[in-house]
Amino acid sequence: MFAASQDTQLEEVDGSTDDKPIFVPSQVSENAFELFLSVCYNKPDAVKIPNDTVIQLLELSDMYLCRDARDYAVRNLQRNRYSLESTRLISLALKFNIKEFLPHAFERLISARINDVSDDKHHAVGPIVWNTMFKVKEHLDIHRRIIACEAPPMVHAGTCVKQKRCEEDWKQLWWNGMGRFLLDGRNPQPYKDAVERFEKLDISEINPDCWKVVLFTVKGQSAFDHERKLISRTANNLIKYLIVEPNFEDFGCAVY
DSSP: OHHHHHTSSSOOOTTSBTTBOOOOOTTSOHHHHHHHHHHHHSOOOSSOOOHHHHHHHHHHHHHHTOHHHHHHHHHHHHHTGGGSOHHHHHHHHHHHTOGGGHHHHHHHHHHSOGGGSOHHHHHHHHHHHHHHHHHHHHHHHHHHHHHHHSOOOOOOOTTOSOHHHHHHHHHHHIIIIIIHHHHOSSSOOOHHHHHHHHTTSOOTTSOHHHHHHHHHHHHTTGGGHHHHHHHHHHHHHHHHHHOOOOOOTTSOSSOO
């Protein structure tokens, strides 16, 4: 077979002859290369594969332009995304142009404590993502302070006979409760956790029926829809600007 290929005018490629072996990068382990061959030509075993091995599979899929290997690696890492740091996921998304990783990873990066992110991890996500993260965090901090200071409007029930007192106690409860939970300098609470603590507070002279109505609004988290939408929209814009997925139209799935 090798002799026949040598008589043709085709350029020899890695693996075409014994004298032209497949070159495997030093950072790719034997297990990763075996996984690569298994994905390309067989069906890989349904066992848990270490993330590092799957990331090496990504390296090989990029090197040999193999869609099957790339798809397998992306699906595997997506399932295990919580076991990878957000900065690692973003770095992989940028290096291998994987749009699926960025929304989840960017949301986690937004909620991370900046002092816990090392310089190496900071550089791994690149200046565009890092600077964008700071801008979004500043915007969200301003929004959080506004929410903490401005209680949702109280809609009084028909049973409320002391509306002025009910209104005053509601505003005071919001600031002393939700405001403190959201802006706590030592341990600021996420909105969901803050609401869970808030609804357990003593409501003083707030009418119980008024309390039920306004608490329904608070628990609906409508005030923080802005936060979710901003993070999602920003992540999608980063994808459009930074991610160019490879086109496999001119390449087969397997390696020849």
